[in-house]
Amino acid sequence: MSARLELPQVHALGPARLIAGLDRFQRLDLAAHTRVHPPLPRPTRDNLLDLAERVDLRGRGGAGFPFARKARSALAAADRSGTRPVIVVNGAEGEPPSAKDRMLLARAPHLVLDGACLAAAAFGAEEIVIGVAAGSPGEVCVPAALDERDLPCPARTVCLPERFVSGESGALIRGVNGFAVLPPAVKARAAEGGTAGVRQRPTLLSNAETWAQLAVAARLGPEAYAAVGTIAEPGTVLLTVNRPGAGPLVVEAPFGTGLGEVLSACGLRPGEGVLVGGYHGGWLDPVDAVGAPLSRAGLAERGGSLGAGAIVALPAATCPLGEIARVATWLASQSAGQCGPCKRGLPDAAEALATLATGADGPAALEDLRRALGGARDGGACSHPDGTARFVLSALEVFARDLEIHVAGPGCGRPVLGVLPLPRDEGTSLEVDWSRCAGHGLCGVLAPGLVRLGPHGFPSSTSIPVAPWQEHDARRAVNQCPALALRMRRPERASDRPR
Template sequence: MTADTADVPEVIRMGPPRLTAGLDQYIRMGYEAHLTVHGPLPRYDASGLVDLAQRIGLTGKGGAAFPFARKLQAVIDATRRRRRPAAVVVNATEGEPGSAKDQMLLARAPHLVLDGALLVGGALRAESVAVGVDEGSPGVTSMPAAVAERRARLPIRVVQQPARFVSGESGSLIRGINGLVALPPSRKVRSSDGGIGGVDGLPTLLSNAETYAQLAIAARIGAEAYCAVGPEAEPGTVLLTVNRAGARRPVVVEAPAGTPLGAVLDACGTGPGQGVLVGGYHGMFLDAASAVSAPCSRAGMRQAGGTFGAGVVIPLPEDTCPLGEAHRIVQWLAAESAGQCGPCRRGLPELARAFGAVVAGGARAAEEVRRLAAAVVGQGACSHPDGSAGFVRSALTAFAEDVGAHTERAGCGRRVRGVLPTVPWSPDPGTAEVGRVSLKVDWALCDGHGLCADIAPELFTLDRYGFPVVSEGPVPAWLTLSAKRAVNQCPALALRFAPSGR
């Protein structure tokens, strides 16, 4: 790592720094600097670590917010029951566009993450630690360097995952570490029952990078000091990634849990605009008034009608069409699916098409979107359909006036600026989405044969006159072959590929 590492997300601290301590002095904290700032790491046995996690109310910081103590106890029980050693996995993948908190930790404070993982590994007497990172992320260089800087008691390996939205799903990460394709498994299996090594493998404790870093802080300062900040129900600090329109880099904010979101936005030099997306693309939109007063905690966001998720915050400025922005993301979510079950293969593409009709001003389109969103909930092999449905429904609620404007006037008069990103943040400003294409129809040539809908029904539907209706979004990776067949076999040569968004 070099001084160029300064080109990582800016860090702002509101209140006492914990995860971000020392970052005002160091671009990246090597092991010696890390020990100077944080001090040595104490050791805990399994029961002591469970007790610590319970006392501070630690939950997963990747979005699901599962209680860490329960997860840890499940692995302890599995190791005793099966008489097998445990494994520890750090989920440091961040395929969520707009999120950069974990990448900031990997790039600037990697030893905090390793501390937490090794703390758990020592308590469980684990066999190994694996750290999953996105291809092209700062973790690819920073984490191996951090491993080399210290003499860990456990073997640690860094495993690169494809930088895709579904790659961060726990089952995808376990499959990737096991040498399989990094996609959600068709059957849900708890990592405590079958993680590293497959279904009959080692009981595995898997959690998010920030979760391990929070545990490392709590282990050093103790539960009482940890709980001195934030509300009683959710003590400690939170990391938020705030995306500002027009800015090249997001801002990572460490703030006491419960801090009003309006204060966070003020600290970042921005406002709520016409509404704020909180939690990422499995999160929810809040209207401007609700967003300003919403506390930055899971309970606070829930009470405001939203969800905290992975702590992603994206205000929508006044000069962009909010429904058009949401439509872009619904298309992207459909393309990012694994395509392994019905809700992803058919449900999400249909949802994207229906949302496009809302943007176009269809009189009953919003009702159809709500119907399709309800139909995919609880039906998928992973949580991707459920999260996508929640995103869609919140857009219709938060921007209800715009839905009316599009219905009455076929639009709100604002262009779509592309404020909501579709590429995971990278320190390289030249990074672009690679290989994303969409399908285009040459209407001067199309004769309405309908063969394309027979070859690729997930990509094409036919209107009442027999002509194809195709999504403007990118072609999902799992439908690339079907799309090529449709293009190559079109009798009128009316189909072609084009870069997505053109």
């Protein structure tokens, strides 16, 4: 099995529900799944809606929207239009520090399909669609699981580009419908159908963990499901704990479990700060992190967010600003490029952060950074600019001491160890050959949203990430550079790697 298809390891703090049996089996095929999990009940439409409301089942992809409310909206739209709804499993996990949905679709796909099939049968669905990232284990494991079982309606797997925005619900549905996998310019609810739904049908979309949780709740019933967790947030939650030098560990823990307990169980310390919620989440300082309960309400009290449940503890040996700058640059390259905050705000913020990380021109760079982030917040066509701004601004607060050192002088002197995970193939980039560059500045004219020129007319960076929507300008700059100092570097393809 190739490196990209390595299966995430798991650990339970408390009862193992979603990861039950994975201590004995690397992957639960249908035979193993039926040995681990009891028979699945067949609730009616009203019973399934009532169950989801009684356990307060919410989306586990980051937004935390109530499942029952979304389902009722889709069913009402289906009744009005005389059509049948479509069930969509969002497994396009494009966030590098998160592996929980990838783990479920690879190792326990039938639990996810149980939840989707429950809803399809109870709600009279026309189709089940499972969206997975191209090259992920789900591309192989989900079709194999579908072939093993009887289904209440037709089902298919759709492979989507492995990009951050592919997991946005509107982008995923556009991909299912055969369009470019980008967030729609006009926000609309998939549950209402129309242009926002799969084939214009009312669409009930949730991420893989949400569907698995529905299957667990149906088997346990509301009282047993709520035997762990908190009164306000019953049940368990999947967390992806990132470990430097090791693969991610997917931990199942009851809601309300202390973040410090989770870190300790994984052999980690809070270090300089802890990121909770992934690259659209926020940072907690070490003191707050140790005592923080892992629940939506508990983290909100500390200015944090559970998001998709991704956790990274930053050790003291690495440069915090350098780490944040790496991720901000990657996030800027992952945008859809459909609005001003994505086209200019995020690249400007990434450039200012990179300048701060080197300790050069600190006060001006900090001012540029805050200006760029201010323009990115609440002004984007989707949540990507706002989520990126939240990630960076919370880092500036938690790492304020390190920020002061970088603003005042040459920087903290610590190396950037790459603790914050990014894809091995970080995407296409525009490379500048300094031995050839003569400072003509034409590249800044041909690709103004991509190449930024320094005070002497030379590009301010030698390696510039290129988003898909920027490739035309990048190629034009390469082709017309009088000094032949530019070239495009594309990511290594999986087929090119040694086996």
